[in-house]
Amino acid sequence: MKVRHCGAAAVAVLLTLAGAPAAYAQKDAIEITVDVIERLLRAYTAEDSEREKVAAEREDVEARLRQFRECASTFQAAGGAVGGRLGGLGAKAAMKAKCGATSEEAFLKEKEKLEKRPEAAALAAGGFKGGQYLSVKDRILGFLAGGSGYSYSAAERDALNGKKADLNRVMGAEASRMRVAYGPAVADDDRPGRRGRGRRGGVRPNVWTADLTWEHIQDLFSILYLSGANMFEVEYKPGEWTSWEVKESCNPDERTVAERAFIGLDPDTSDYAQWWRVKSIDYFKDESGKEQADTTVLEVLFKYDKDQRQQLAETEAQLAAAKTRQEREALEWLRRLQRGWADLVRARGRMPGEKEANELMVPAYWGMFWNFAALGALFGGQPTAESIKGATVGTPNLTTPAGTFATRQIRFRAQDGGTLEYWLSEQVPGGQAKFQHTEPPAEEEQEAQEGKQVCTVNVTSMELVGKGTGAKSELGVM
Numbered sequence: 001m002k003v004r005h006c007g008a009a010a011v012a013v014l015l016t017l018a019g020a021p022a023a024y025a026q027k028d029a030i031e032i033t034v035d036v037i038e039r040l041l042r043a044y045t046a047e048d049s050e051r052e053k054v055a056a057e058r059e060d061v062e063a064r065l066r067q068f069r070e071c072a073s074t075f076q077a078a079g080g081a082v083g084g085r086l087g088g089l090g091a092k093a094a095m096k097a098k099c100g101a102t103s104e105e106a107f108l109k110e111k112e113k114l115e116k117r118p119e120a121a122a123l124a125a126g127g128f129k130g131g132q133y134l135s136v137k138d139r140i141l142g143f144l145a146g147g148s149g150y151s152y153s154a155a156e157r158d159a160l161n162g163k164k165a166d167l168n169r170v171m172g173a174e175a176s177r178m179r180v181a182y183g184p185a186v187a188d189d190d191r192p193g194r195r196g197r198g199r200r201g202g203v204r205p206n207v208w209t210a211d212l213t214w215e216h217i218q219d220l221f222s223i224l225y226l227s228g229a230n231m232f233e234v235e236y237k238p239g240e241w242t243s244w245e246v247k248e249s250c251n252p253d254e255r256t257v258a259e260r261a262f263i264g265l266d267p268d269t270s271d272y273a274q275w276w277r278v279k280s281i282d283y284f285k286d287e288s289g290k291e292q293a294d295t296t297v298l299e300v301l302f303k304y305d306k307d308q309r310q311q312l313a314e315t316e317a318q319l320a321a322a323k324t325r326q327e328r329e330a331l332e333w334l335r336r337l338q339r340g341w342a343d344l345v346r347a348r349g350r351m352p353g354e355k356e357a358n359e360l361m362v363p364a365y366w367g368m369f370w371n372f373a374a375l376g377a378l379f380g381g382q383p384t385a386e387s388i389k390g391a392t393v394g395t396p397n398l399t400t401p402a403g404t405f406a407t408r409q410i411r412f413r414a415q416d417g418g419t420l421e422y423w424l425s426e427q428v429p430g431g432q433a434k435f436q437h438t439e440p441p442a443e444e445e446q447e448a449q450e451g452k453q454v455c456t457v458n459v460t461s462m463e464l465v466g467k468g469t470g471a472k473s474e475l476g477v478m
Contacts, residue, residue, distance in 0.1 A: 030132055032139065032156040037163045040136050041170055043126025050121035054114045061114070064100075065107040071099035140167060144175035173218060213351060213360060217298060231382060232410075232422055233430045235339070236262040240429035241277075243466035245401070250455035253285040260430075261471035266301055267478065273303040274342070275478055277471065282352075294352035299477045302342035312338045329384070336382075348475045357475040383412075398423050398433050401465040405433050416440060428467050435462040 030036060101107070122133050143152065143160050144167060152160065160167070168175070236242075241261035247254070263275040282294045304312070315338055319331040347360040383391070391410045398407045407423040414420045416439060423434040437460045 029135055032159055034159050039126040043122035043133055044170055046125035047118045047122035051118040054117050058114050061107055061110050068099050068101055141175050232424055232432055236429050238262055238264045239469045239471050241468055241471040242429050244462050245465045246462045248458055248460050250458040255283050257281045263471050263473055272309055273301055275301055297474055298349040299475045300344055301346040303345045304342045348477055400433055400463050402467050407433055433464045
């Protein structure tokens with residue numbers, strides 16, 4: 001069984017998703033220099049390596065803990081007979097002889113020790129003390145993800161930009177999971193009103209290396225799964241697809257049309273596995289002002305193992321039997337999380353500029369880090385029914401390029417002080433017709449570009465432009 005661990009790292013990600021940096025003691029704050037970045041890279045690599053070792057050992061502890069619980073449950077069920085005759089000490093001795101322990105405490109302590117090892121390895125490899133490592137790592141991840149609430153001196157920015165390629169190579173996956181539409185990632189041009197998604201604008205490598213390919217895919221997945229735009233999304237049925245136009249009012253020269261399609265269940269696997277297509281067409285204007293486009297097509301296989309399916313079935317059974325509202329809400333959130341905990345086990349893609357699709361290598365045990373749908377559920381859980389009711393501003397008929405739909409319009413305050421709006425509809429796959437994030441007015445004065453007006457309020461929208469059924473593979477995966 002694969003054990004999903006959400007500890008200190010998850011808390012740090014959650015804080016970044018909320019738009020606020022993690023809080024560390026002042027004594028832990030150190031200036032980010034090239035030397036500190038190189039130490040951080042060594043520390044991060046050591047932490048990652050140790051975490052892999054710990055994962056295997058944690059799995060062993062979990063297996064022994066499950067065996068103990070099963071044994072203890074059986075023992076206690078018959079326990080009136082044994083415990084009643086032998087008394088407390090006698091019952092404990094009998095349980096230890098039969099089950100190998102008298103309580104879960106030893107297993108929990110063993111797990112606690114395991115959880116401390118990755119950070120200890122990082123501190124040793126990077127020469128950090130106390131909370132210095134976590135503080136520096138948090139700020140660097142915030143820089144890579146474009147998170148709000150972080151500040152850097154000019155010297156720190158120079159150091160970070162100079163080592164950005166190395167940082168993205170080592171920390172890019174974690175940084176991508178932290179990018180959200182609550183505060184769109186800032187591109188190299190970080191002037192107010194010039195925010196971009198980084199991968200747009202026609203910038204294309206001469207050769208799509210494995211690292212560059214996955215970095216490109218990470219950014220695309222982040223928009224679709226971690227943007228906050230799909231907070232109210234319901235499940236797609238096999239064959240259903242939707243197409244969305246994503247654009248920013250302060251960046252009219254660029255837009256993206258993104259497609260999500262549930263192609264179907266994989267016919268060649270014994271476990272439950274789903275083929276999905278993610279397609280994006282990034283439009284931009286070249287130096288002459290002519291619109292150009294880059295197209296990415298990716299078809300990926302997400303697989304649930306036997307344990308994951310069993311856990312989901314148990315949760316659904318508990319949900320059906322839930323008697324209180326608190327139980328239902330907790331189990332509904334858990335079910336949403338578990339439905340997203342599928343491993344990415346295969347990927348085939350055609351990157352911008354490529355004529356043929358290529359099989360992308362997915363390293364063993366690596367696919368679990370691509371659980372973007374689960375992370376979206378974990379850190380973007382749905383509001384309560386009362387909160388949704390209070391945020392409902394109307395039930396308009398919304399006209400989009402995909403048609404006119406009866407919707408429920410919901411509006412919340414965003415983490416950055418702006419607004420988040422959703423138009424939900426039962427008439428479209430996924431249950432949503434439009435999302436819009438209006439940022440607060442820019443505080444800094446801006447210089448108008450030649451021939452353009454100053455943009456003071458940026459609006460990011462994600463609107464349905466197409467939908468349908470009967471989705472088929474474009475790259476020949478099934």
